[in-house]
Amino acid sequence: MPQAADTLLLQLFAIFVWAKVFAEIFEQLKIPAVLGEILAGVLLGPYATKFVFPSQTIFSIAEIGAIFLLFTVGLETSPSELIRVGRQSLRVALAGVAVPFFLGFGYLKLRGEPSHEATFVAAAMVATSVGITARVLSDLQVLKTRVAKIILGAAVFDDILGMLLLALVAGLVSHGGIRWLHLGVLSGEAVGFALFMMFIAPRLVKRMQPGLKRMYTHEAPLILALAICLGLSVAASKIGIAAIIGAFFAGMVFADYAPQWDLHPKASAINEFLAPFFFFTMGARLDIRLFTSNRVLGAAVVISILAVVSKVLG
Amino acid sequence: MPQAADTLLLQLFAIFVWAKVFAEIFEQLKIPAVLGEILAGVLLGPYATKFVFPSQTIFSIAEIGAIFLLFTVGLETSPSELIRVGRQSLRVALAGVAVPFFLGFGYLKLRGEPSHEATFVAAAMVATSVGITARVLSDLQVLKTRVAKIILGAAVFDDILGMLLLALVAGLVSHGGIRWLHLGVLSGEAVGFALFMMFIAPRLVKRMQPGLKRMYTHEAPLILALAICLGLSVAASKIGIAAIIGAFFAGMVFADYAPQWDLHPKASAINEFLAPFFFFTMGARLDIRLFTSNRVLGAAVVISILAVVSKVLG
Numbered sequence: 298m299p300q301a302a303d304t305l306l307l308q309l310f311a312i313f314v315w316a317k318v319f320a321e322i323f324e325q326l327k328i329p330a331v332l333g334e335i336l337a338g339v340l341l342g343p344y345a346t347k348f349v350f351p352s353q354t355i356f357s358i359a360e361i362g363a364i365f366l367l368f369t370v371g372l373e374t375s376p377s378e379l380i381r382v383g384r385q386s387l388r389v390a391l392a393g394v395a396v397p398f399f400l401g402f403g404y405l406k407l408r409g410e411p412s413h414e415a416t417f418v419a420a421a422m423v424a425t426s427v428g429i430t431a432r433v434l435s436d437l438q439v440l441k442t443r444v445a446k447i448i449l450g451a452a453v454f455d456d457i458l459g460m461l462l463l464a465l466v467a468g469l470v471s472h473g474g475i476r477w478l479h480l481g482v483l484s485g486e487a488v489g490f491a492l493f494m495m496f497i498a499p500r501l502v503k504r505m506q507p508g509l510k511r512m513y514t515h516e517a518p519l520i521l522a523l524a525i526c527l528g529l530s531v532a533a534s535k536i537g538i539a540a541i542i543g544a545f546f547a548g549m550v551f552a553d554y555a556p557q558w559d560l561h562p563k564a565s566a567i568n569e570f571l572a573p574f575f576f577f578t579m580g581a582r583l584d585i586r587l588f589t590s591n592r593v594l595g596a597a598v599v600i601s602i603l604a605v606v607s608k609v610l611g
Numbered sequence: 612m613p614q615a616a617d618t619l620l621l622q623l624f625a626i627f628v629w630a631k632v633f634a635e636i637f638e639q640l641k642i643p644a645v646l647g648e649i650l651a652g653v654l655l656g657p658y659a660t661k662f663v664f665p666s667q668t669i670f671s672i673a674e675i676g677a678i679f680l681l682f683t684v685g686l687e688t689s690p691s692e693l694i695r696v697g698r699q700s701l702r703v704a705l706a707g708v709a710v711p712f713f714l715g716f717g718y719l720k721l722r723g724e725p726s727h728e729a730t731f732v733a734a735a736m737v738a739t740s741v742g743i744t745a746r747v748l749s750d751l752q753v754l755k756t757r758v759a760k761i762i763l764g765a766a767v768f769d770d771i772l773g774m775l776l777l778a779l780v781a782g783l784v785s786h787g788g789i790r791w792l793h794l795g796v797l798s799g800e801a802v803g804f805a806l807f808m809m810f811i812a813p814r815l816v817k818r819m820q821p822g823l824k825r826m827y828t829h830e831a832p833l834i835l836a837l838a839i840c841l842g843l844s845v846a847a848s849k850i851g852i853a854a855i856i857g858a859f860f861a862g863m864v865f866a867d868y869a870p871q872w873d874l875h876p877k878a879s880a881i882n883e884f885l886a887p888f889f890f891f892t893m894g895a896r897l898d899i900r901l902f903t904s905n906r907v908l909g910a911a912v913v914i915s916i917l918a919v920v921s922k923v924l925g
Contacts, residue, residue, distance in 0.1 A: 305671050306678075306854055310841040317834050324827035354671045357619050364620075513638035516883050520631050523884055527624040540620055559876075566877035567884055569830050570837055 304352070309574075311349055315341055316573035329436040331429065334573055338580020351578050359578040360540070362571030363428050367541040368526045369568045370431045370440065370449065371548020372555045376499045378446050379549060383495075386450025390458055427452045427541060428575065449545075456542050457487045464537075486536040494529075494546035502550055518558035522551050618666070623888075625663055629655055630887035643750040645743065648887055652894020665892050673892040674854070676885030677742050681855040682840045683882045684745040684754065684763065685862020686869045690813045692760050693863060697809075700764025704772055741766045741855060742889065763859075770856050771801045778851070800850040808843075808860035816864055832872035836865050 316334040323333030341348040351359075379386075430452050434445045464483055509517050526547040533543025548564070555561045630648040637647030655662040665673075693700075744766050748759045778797055823831050840861040847857025862878070869875045 305674070306841065306845045306848065309675070310838070310845050313841055314838050317828065317838065321826060321828045330828065354668050357668045358672070360619070361623070512635060514631065514635045514644070516879075519880065519883055524624070524628050524631065527620065527627055531620045531624050534620065562873075563876065563880035563883075565830075566833065566880045569833055569877075570881055 305354055308349060308352060308355055309358075311341075312337075312351070312355065312577045313570075313573050315349075316577045320573075329433050331432045331436055331576055334576035335580040338577035339583050340580075342577075342581030342583070344581075344583065349581070351581050355574060356578055358571060359575040362568070362573075362575035363541050364526065364530050364544040365564065365568045366428055366572050366575065367431060367545040368548040369561070369564045370435065371545040371550075372552050372561050372564055373440050374446060374449060374545075374549050375552045376495050376549055379450050380495055382443065382447045382450050385447050387454050389447060389451035390454035427456060427539070427545075428579075432572070432576070453491070453542055453545060456539050457491065460487065460537050460539075483537060487538055490533065490536060490538070491546070494550060498546070498550045499553065502554060506554070516563075518554070519560060519563050522547070522558075522560055522564070525550070619668055622663060622666060622669055623672075625655075626651075626665070626669065626891045627884075627887055629663075630891045634887075643747050645746040645750055645890055648890035649894040652891035653897050654894075656891075656895030656897070658895075658897065663895070665895050669888060670892055672885060673889040676882070676887075676889035677855050678840065678844050678858040679878065679882045680742055680886050680889065681745060681859040682862040683875070683878045684749065685859040685864075686866050686875050686878055687754050688760060688763060688859075688863050689866045690809050690863055693764050694809055696757065696761045696764050699761050701768050703761060703765035704768035741770060741853070741859075742893075745859075746886070746890070767805070767856055767859060770853050771805065774801065774852050797851055801852055804847065804850060804852070805860070808864060812860070812864045813867065816868060820868070830877075832868070833874060833877050836861070836872075836874055836878070839864065 315337045319333035319337040320330035321333075323336075324330050340346060343350045430448060434440050434448065439445050461480065461484055464480055505521070509521065514520055526544050529543035529547040530540040531543070533546075534540040551558075551560055629651045633647035633651040634644035635647075637650075638644050654660060657664045744762060748754050748762065753759050775794065775798055778794055819835070823835065828834055840858050843857035843861040844854040845857070847860070848854040865872075865874055
């Protein structure tokens with residue numbers, strides 16, 4: 298075995314163990330475990346104790362971890378449930394986009410930052426970290442509740458609206474004008490993708506069911522679900538929305554068949570292995586030295602508070 | 612999401628789907644599925660159709676796949692079973708090392724190759740691909756039989772003996788003499804590791820059991836098993852035996868608790884996701900152009916036949 302693989306295994310071992318040790322300590326203190334996994338990354342990562350410098354491969358494994366996290370959450374979200382809360386989710390998402398956007402824009406304008414920069418920060422504030430949202434709901438064991446479905450649905454719509462807003466802003470900044478046709482194509486693709494996943498894809502899975510029983514492959518339903526999870530992640534990122542949104546839809550499409558095919562515990566197991574790398578590297582990316590400058594620190598605190606307040610309002 | 616991740620997801624999707632399509636076709640033709648996954652790698656890899664050039668990350672994921680493959684197989688192998696077949700396994704392993712070594716050595720000597728080269732090829736022939744052995748036994752659904760345990764045990768001893776043989780040969784070639792002390796330390800570490808895993812480690816897991824129940828972490832037994840799997844893989848490769856042998860021992864240590872903690876289906880799920888990357892890249896590494904030279908082709912065929920014949924004899 299080459300030296301490179303040794304280092305990879307050692308990193309996997311160290312990250313997995315430390316993330317889980319912090320998660321356990323946080324659980325005992327009644328704090329969501331996910332915050333422990335992120336803190337492990339902050340403390341042991343390249344910006345603090347420099348104990349672990351995650352390699353590019355670890356970051357890639359982290360991305361796959363995010364995909365399986367959303368896939369697992371999707372498996373617990375039946376399409377009919379998402380459709381039922383759809384209108385409320387959309388309203389929350391619109392407020393969740395509009396309120397932070399204008400608050401963020403206004404704050405940076407007051408500070409006298411140039412307009413372009415203000416628009417970009419505002420657009421970035423829109424992007425809810427769907428991953429953290431999903432994991433916190435799961436840690437609190439409220440994933441099955443109606444409120445959780447509304448929040449999840451809103452996070453999905455948020456990502457789509459955020460993507461469109463970013464395209465709009467990029468258009469404003471780079472060309473001095475909005476490319477309406479481009480924006481129309483983007484919206485059409487994203488909305489079409491979401492509608493297809495909610496209304497048509499679940500029926501296709503239903504039709505595939507008899508065929509699966511005739512297959513010789515061991516664990517055929519799991520293999521099919523994993524293939525579709527990877528495929529929809531690729532498709533989502535091709536049309537400009539986050540890969541994890543594709544993975545969420547992939548899970549949702551199989552949600553109604555998850556109990557009969559025993560998919561949830563199996564996807565969960567993959568998630569238990571990969572998710573710690575996602576949250577650890579999230580922490581490891583955080584450059585704590587950035588906060589040493591007072592000006593940046595002040596702005597970061599105000600922006601964070603505005604983001605939290607406006608999200609809650611939304 | 613950066614461009615790099617898009618390419619990674621696309622590669623993961625393409626490799627997973629093609630490996631599984633070939634596996635299904637082979638299953639329908641009553642050929643072990645694993646050969647289909649390897650063939651997919653040969654045909655679509657960089658040396659044939661050049662459809663997929665696996666990135667370094669994919670090769671790393673493949674290594675992790677090999678680890679979970681052996682971990683899953685280990686979970687089905689109780690330590691007491693391995694101890695029971697231990698003597699027979701050791702005899703098979705010794706024959707499996709000695710017969711190919713002398714056959715290979717003799718053949719290359721007859722062809723007039725220099726002695727050093729002959730010794731190296733012979734030592735390489737000793738290394739049974741434990742991964743393929745385990746997967747074929749699993750594909751044939753005979754993993755639970757006594758013969759399968761003997762073969763698996765022999766494969767583990769094979770790796771240890773092969774490592775020692777390689778160290779012996781390397782000593783012969785580079786220093787003109789065998790470093791007996793170095794060899795003694797290596798043997799001591801490897802044999803000590805194997806004995807510790809078979810006799811002491813299972814008792815330690817038994818003692819940890821009550822503590823696990825008091826833990827707050829969701830799926831604590833699975834998390835502990837995964838951490839030990841990664842840790843023993845690192846430990847094994849540190850003392851010079853293959854990381855996958857460490858993973859096999861990690862599985863074995865948990866084998867007696869696997870049913871009660873429901874570990875096997877969960878480890879299996881991770882294995883179902885990762886193993887296709889291991890076998891696909893195994894095929895993708897095979898440079899078929901090497902076989903165009905008649906001289907190499909002839910030697911390869913003879914060496915392969917000798918390897919197979921001597922292994923079966925063993």
